[in-house]
Amino acid sequence: MDPMIPHPYKIQRVIKETHDTFTLELKSIEKNGTFSFAPGQFNMLYIAGIGEVPISISGNPTKNGSLIHTTRAVGTVTKEMAKLKRSDVIGIRGPFGTNWPVKEAEGNDVLLVAGGIGLAPLRPVIYHILSKREYFGKIILLYGTRTPQDILFRKELEKLKSRLDIDIYVTVDRATRAWNGNVGVVTRLIPRAPFDPINTIAMICGPEIMMRYTITEISRRGIASENIYVSVERNMKCGIGLCGHCLYGTEFICKDGPVFRYDQIQNIFGKREF
Amino acid sequence: MESLERILVEHPFLKDLSPEHVHLIVGCARNIVFEPNKFLFKENEEAHEFYILRSGKVALEIYTPEYGPITIQTIGEGEVLGWSWLIPPYEWNFDGRATELTRAIALDGKCLRGKCEDDHVLGYELMKRLASVFEQRLYAMRLQLLDVYSGTTPKIKK
Amino acid sequence: MYKIEIKEIDALFELLRGDGYNLIGPVLKDGAVIYDEIESSSDLPIGWTDEQEPGKYRINKSGRNTLFEFTCGPQSWKKFLFPTVQKLFEINKEEKNLFFKPIDEPPKKYAFIGVRACELNAIQIQDKIFTQGEFIDHSYKKRRENLFIIAVNCTSSKGTCFCTSMNAGPKVNNGYDISLTEVYQDYSHYFISHIGSEIGKKFIEKINPSTPNEKEIQTAESLIQTTAAQMERKIDVSKIEDILFENFEHPRWDEVAERCMSCANCTMVCPTCFCTTVEDITDLTGTKAERIRKWDSCFTLDFSYIHGGSIRNSTKSRYRQWLTHKFASWHKQFESSGCVGCGRCITWCPVGIDITAEINAIRETKNIKQVLIEENQ
Numbered sequence: 001m002d003p004m005i006p007h008p009y010k011i012q013r014v015i016k017e018t019h020d021t022f023t024l025e026l027k028s029i030e031k032n033g034t035f036s037f038a039p040g041q042f043n044m045l046y047i048a049g050i051g052e053v054p055i056s057i058s059g060n061p062t063k064n065g066s067l068i069h070t071t072r073a074v075g076t077v078t079k080e081m082a083k084l085k086r087s088d089v090i091g092i093r094g095p096f097g098t099n100w101p102v103k104e105a106e107g108n109d110v111l112l113v114a115g116g117i118g119l120a121p122l123r124p125v126i127y128h129i130l131s132k133r134e135y136f137g138k139i140i141l142l143y144g145t146r147t148p149q150d151i152l153f154r155k156e157l158e159k160l161k162s163r164l165d166i167d168i169y170v171t172v173d174r175a176t177r178a179w180n181g182n183v184g185v186v187t188r189l190i191p192r193a194p195f196d197p198i199n200t201i202a203m204i205c206g207p208e209i210m211m212r213y214t215i216t217e218i219s220r221r222g223i224a225s226e227n228i229y230v231s232v233e234r235n236m237k238c239g240i241g242l243c244g245h246c247l248y249g250t251e252f253i254c255k256d257g258p259v260f261r262y263d264q265i266q267n268i269f270g271k272r273e274f
Numbered sequence: 275m276e277s278l279e280r281i282l283v284e285h286p287f288l289k290d291l292s293p294e295h296v297h298l299i300v301g302c303a304r305n306i307v308f309e310p311n312k313f314l315f316k317e318n319e320e321a322h323e324f325y326i327l328r329s330g331k332v333a334l335e336i337y338t339p340e341y342g343p344i345t346i347q348t349i350g351e352g353e354v355l356g357w358s359w360l361i362p363p364y365e366w367n368f369d370g371r372a373t374e375l376t377r378a379i380a381l382d383g384k385c386l387r388g389k390c391e392d393d394h395v396l397g398y399e400l401m402k403r404l405a406s407v408f409e410q411r412l413y414a415m416r417l418q419l420l421d422v423y424s425g426t427t428p429k430i431k432k
Numbered sequence: 433m434y435k436i437e438i439k440e441i442d443a444l445f446e447l448l449r450g451d452g453y454n455l456i457g458p459v460l461k462d463g464a465v466i467y468d469e470i471e472s473s474s475d476l477p478i479g480w481t482d483e484q485e486p487g488k489y490r491i492n493k494s495g496r497n498t499l500f501e502f503t504c505g506p507q508s509w510k511k512f513l514f515p516t517v518q519k520l521f522e523i524n525k526e527e528k529n530l531f532f533k534p535i536d537e538p539p540k541k542y543a544f545i546g547v548r549a550c551e552l553n554a555i556q557i558q559d560k561i562f563t564q565g566e567f568i569d570h571s572y573k574k575r576r577e578n579l580f581i582i583a584v585n586c587t588s589s590k591g592t593c594f595c596t597s598m599n600a601g602p603k604v605n606n607g608y609d610i611s612l613t614e615v616y617q618d619y620s621h622y623f624i625s626h627i628g629s630e631i632g633k634k635f636i637e638k639i640n641p642s643t644p645n646e647k648e649i650q651t652a653e654s655l656i657q658t659t660a661a662q663m664e665r666k667i668d669v670s671k672i673e674d675i676l677f678e679n680f681e682h683p684r685w686d687e688v689a690e691r692c693m694s695c696a697n698c699t700m701v702c703p704t705c706f707c708t709t710v711e712d713i714t715d716l717t718g719t720k721a722e723r724i725r726k727w728d729s730c731f732t733l734d735f736s737y738i739h740g741g742s743i744r745n746s747t748k749s750r751y752r753q754w755l756t757h758k759f760a761s762w763h764k765q766f767e768s769s770g771c772v773g774c775g776r777c778i779t780w781c782p783v784g785i786d787i788t789a790e791i792n793a794i795r796e797t798k799n800i801k802q803v804l805i806e807e808n809q
Contacts, residue, residue, distance in 0.1 A: 003567045004520050004725075008530040029529060048523045048530055049714030049721035074739065089530045091523075116423035146423040173418050175345045180310075180373040183333060183348040185417045192352060207422040234743065235736050237710050240567035243728070244707030245735060247753070250761040255566060271680065273749030 003240050006046040006091025011084055012066050018150050020073050021117060022082055023058065025066040029089065035059075035067040036095075039102055039124030040231060040259040043094030044239040045069065047084075051077040054236045054254070056121035057095060062131040067092065070120035070152070096239045098259045100125045101229055105201040109137040111193065111223070113214050115144050115186055115206020119152045121231055121258075122205050126160070133165060140167045140195050144186025144210070147172050148179040167194060186210065190217040197222030203259075205231045212270045215262060225263035232257050232265070249274060278303055281379060285326050287354045287403055295396045302385035308332075308372035314355070315366045321358035322383040327351055330376025335369040347415075348373065357404055359383025434625040434636060435644035436612075438499070441623065442472050443639045444582075444610075448543045453580055456512055457545035458505070463491060465505035467512070470545065473499060484590040484775065487784030498616045500546055503590045504774045508703035509544055509551055510558060513575050516727045520710070523721040537571060543580040547608065549601030550593075550774040552583055554703030556607050560766045561706050580631065583608035587615075587655040592775030594665040594788055600772040602659045604628075610636055613652040624652035665778075667788040668795060669759065669769065675795055676760040680752065684794050689748035691783045696729035698777035698785075699754065704770050705729070730754055755787060 009026040016022050028035070037057050046052040053075065059068030073082035084090070102125060110129060114122050122141075129136050141160075145151055151170060161168045169189045171182035182189065186206075202223050204211045211230050218228065234253045237243040246253035249268040251260070268274050279300045282288055288296060306325075308314055314325065314332060325332075332355055333345040346368070349355050355378075358366050364383065390397035436444075445455055449471070457470040460477040470476065481494040482502040494501050524531040547555070559576060562569040586593075586602035595601030604611050609632030612623040624644055627633045644652075699705040709728035714721040728735065731750050736743040744750045762770035771787075778786045 002521075002534055002570055004723075005532050005534055006530075008532065010528070048525055049712050049718065051712050052710070087528055089528060091530060091532065144423075146421070150423065171348075173421065173423070176341060177333075177335070177343050177345070177371075179345065180331075180333075181348070182331070182350070183345040185414050187417065188414050192350075209417070209420060210422050213417060233738060235738050237708065237728075241565055242562065242567065242569060242706070243709065244730065245709070245728075247730075247757060247761070250764040252765070267677065273744050273746060274680075274753075 003093065004238065006044070006052075006093045008089050009067060009092045011086055011088050011090070013086060014084065017070060017152055021070065021150075021152060022073065023068060023070040024081070024084070024090075025059075025068050026090070026092065027066050028092075034064045037061055037124075038095070038099035039128050040100035040121060041095035041097045042121075042239075042258065043067070043069070043092050043096070044236070045077075045081065046091030046093070047077055047080050048091065050080050052091075052093075052237075053077045053081075054096075054239060056231075056258075058120040058123050060127040061124045062128055070117070070123075072117050093239060096254055098255075098257055100203050100231075100259050101201060101261070102128050105129075105203075106132075106135045107137070108227075109195045109200040110139045111195050111200050111202040111218070112139075112141045113143075113186060113190075113202065113204045113206070113218070114141065115210035115214075116146065116150070117152065118204075118206030118210075118231070119143055119145075122203060123153065125203060126166075130163075130166070137199065138167065138195060139165070140169070140193050142169050142171075142186055142189045142193060144171045144173070144189070144206075146174075148175050148181070169193065185213075187213050187217045190214070190221060195221075200227060202228045203230075204228065208232070208270070215269075225266055226261060228262035229259055230262055230265075230269070231259050232269075278305060278379065281328065282326070285328070285379075286352050287326055287407075291399055291403075295393075295399060298389055298393065298396055299381060299386060302382045302389065303379050304382075306378050306380045308376040308378070310372055310374050312372050314370040314372060314376075314378075316369050317366055319366050321356060321364050321366045323356060324359050324381040324383055324386060325355040326379040326381070327353050327355060328377045328379065330378075331373045332376055333371050333373050335371060337369065343369065346418075347411075354404075354407060357408070359386065360404070433644060433649065434627075434641035435648060436623050436625050436636075436639065436641045438473055438621065440639045440641055441499075441612075444635060445470075445472055445545075447635055447638055448580060451541075453541045453543035455543050455545055456509075458500075458502070460491070464489065465491065465502050466507045467505075467509060467544075476500075476546075477502060481588070482590060484592045484779040485784075486592065486778045486786045487781055489779050496616050497621065498614060500584045500612075500614050501588060501616075503586060503588070503593060504548060504551065504776055506701050506776065506780055508701065508774075508776070509547060509555060510703055510706075512542055512544070513555070513579070514558065514562065514569075514572055514706065518571065518725045520723045520725050523723070525719045525721070537574070539574050539578055541578040541580070542575065543582065545582045547581050547583045547604075548586055548774075549583070549604045550595040550598075550772040551703055552581070552604050552607050553598075553600040553772040554774070555581075557704045557766065557768055557770065557772070558706060560768070580635075581608045581610075581628075583611040583628070585611060585613040585652075585656050586659050587613065589659050589663045590775065590779075592665060592778040592786075593663055593773065594667055594775060595773035596660050596663050597665075597667045597669065597788075598769060598771055598773035600774075602663075603656050608632070613656060615648065615652050615655065617651075622648065624649060665775070665786075665788055667773075667791055669771075669791070672769075672791065672795075673760040673763055676756045676791075679794050680756075682794050682797075684790065684797070685748050685752045688751055688785060688790055689746065691785055692747050692751050693783060694731045694733075694747045694750060695782060696731040697780045697782065699729040699731060700727070701776040701780045702758075703772065703774060703776070704758075707735075730757070755790065758787075759791065 013025040058070040241255040483490040562572040608628040758770040
């Protein structure tokens with residue numbers, strides 16, 4: 001089937017996560033069964049007559065269920081998407097892209113550093129790891145966002161925090177007195193996070209500046225470049241490596257990414273205007 | 275006094291400070307505990323203490339008319355708090371509120387200033403460590419200023 | 433190997449048309465040689481030749497009745513295999529459902545007449561991109577499968593050609609059905625023809641060609657060799673990947689950016705450039721919509737737009753992106769260079785930017801920081 005033609009998916013549920021972020025739960029109209037994907041992959045979501053955007057899959061890759069996408073309403077297409085309701089239909093193409101190194105991380109400590117909406121593409125990793133908990137060492141999630149009102153999946157995070165086998169640290173850029181947690185950039189959580197740098201695989205997702213400074217901090221703590229993974233974002237039009245928009249040095253973000261091992265893009269990551 | 279000296283020696287901020295110098299400043303030190311929501315200091319109050327946090331968390335707050343008090347940073351275990359004791363007019367710039375039970379060593383500012391004036395080597399050692407703290411806080415503050423999670427509208431028009 | 437004359441070429445065209453092929457060949461239009469539908473050899477730009485320099489293109493009468501005495505014009509064959517505008521699908525919005533209707537395109541049979549070696553290489557490069565990757569462009573594949581290629585070995589080169597440096601000409605190697613080398617002398621005008629495929633053989637044999645003698649073969653061969661030898665423009669692309677990757681901050685990029693107008697001409701005329709964008713159109717009722725794919729260029733400002741700004745905001749970064757992709761990154765992605773040395777980008781750049789000069793300049797002064805330090809000492 002032509003990879004440029006979307007498949008119709010019906011919205012089962014719309015969840016308003018924060019003031020500008022929402023989650024869509026979708027099911028295929030054409031076929032029964034689950035949507036199979038690896039953590040870190042994305043789909044191209046299409047709204048007829050408006051346009052198409054790449055959005056990471058934020059659901060549980062180990063469970064039979066709906067296709068789940070969490071996104072912010074920031075552009076033309078996502079703002080239209082935010083107006084959709086249960087039973088509305090959108091087009092889906094995918095899954096595309098490379099995935100987080102959940103296999104390579106087995107036997108190691110796992111450090112997840114998420115910034116803002118970056119928590120959504122990392123959520124499937126959390127589900128995956130918790131489904132095979134004994135395969136992994138310490139699991140640490142560092143999550144930074146703008147204000148306490150912007151904390152994504154808050155109830156889920158609170159539940160996760162009450163588990164004794166995963167460490168969760170949340171920080172915000174600013175808060176009112178109602179917040180008794182950490183205030184400050186997410187990199188401030190790194191010096192004292194309880195991971196062993198020699199045996200840790202780090203997965204970072206968030207605004208590029210945040211990823212850059214996070215890499216600096218975790219490298220200072222001794223995590224090698226080959227053990228750091230990032231998810232990079234660029235303009236995408238086709239998602240299948242043919243339109244050229246997502247070119248990133250020698251890589252196509254849609255095919256060779258969006259998840260990259262840091263040492264493989266180290267010569268270009270953070271370089272201006274690339 | 276002896277146990278206080280031991281605590282100081284083990285604190286990351288004073289790492290590698292010579293035992294003689296630790297002994298010099300322990301005279302300015304006392305153990306202190308703050309209950310949750312108690313204020314360590316308030317804006318414009320005389321800054322007469324330097325805090326070395328052992329456990330807990332302190333929120334640095336600025337009061338705004340529109341939104342009330344806003345927390346701009348939290349400082350935690352292993353970190354230090356306050357340098358207004360060092361710089362005239364020796365007044366706090368923010369409010370400091372313990373968000374949970376917080377244990378600290380409080381060093382009297384005037385006493386510390388005096389010791390640094392008398393022993394410049396001690397002064398330099400403390401200054402070096404403080405400079406490193408300033409650098410980290412400034413760096414973190416600048417990243418915070420970028421407001422990276424805010425969305426698409428550019429902060430500066432191109 | 434065969435020897436054929438113009439009347440046999442016309443017979444060949446007849447046969448191809450009879451077999452359902454749409455003949456596309458060079459024609460003269462609006463002061464340039466472009467590619468369009470033809471029926472017989474009389475539609476070709478007989479007696480015309482071209483003059484090309486950076487930023488300059490002229491056609492002149494050559495005074496001889498040659499069929500192919502020009503080189504590349506502003507168009508490349510890609511516009512037939514990979515159309516500038518293509519509808520991807522239609523959508524019908526119904527109550528609580530979306531119906532996506534693929535476009536059922538009747539397969540078009542093209543016969544390209546007069547494909548040069550550089551262009552043939554470019555087609556093969558685009559074959560790699562569109563049909564040998566993880567995802568295939570089915571429309572391109574269908575057109576390509578039905579394609580008949582009559583290639584022409586260049587017997588003259590123009591001011592902007594540099595195919596020899598890119599190992600892409602002037603002689604065609606493979607990938608064609610029939611090749612022709614035009615020999616025009618005062619007393620004879622013939623074509624030496626090679627067969628490149630079974631289907632090419634099938635067609636040629638039907639026109640009863642004659643066999644050339646040794647001298648005729650030699651004449652054709654030496655014309656090609658002279659063309660190669662006379663090519664003045666050269667570029668050194670040895671280790672070009674490393675050189676470009678290590679010189680992202682070379683001052684030459686700033687210098688070329690001052691001249692570059694970001695007009696995207698180079699990407700439009702380049703036979704290997706393949707970037708596209710998509711556009712969505714809906715009717716007034718909102719129940720019918722279409723998705724269209726169009727050619728795009730990395731020189732446009734919003735090509736790299738995300739989240740409120742473009743990553744490649746400056747002309748410098750966009751020029752650098754184009755050139756480093758074409759000459760360096762392309763190797764890792766498609767196992768060849770992206771450039772075939774056709775020279776179109778040099779000819780059609782309104783300010784005459786010459787990529788061979790740019791690359792040679794960077795190569796000569798690579799690791800410029802070291803040079804500057806030494807100068808300042």
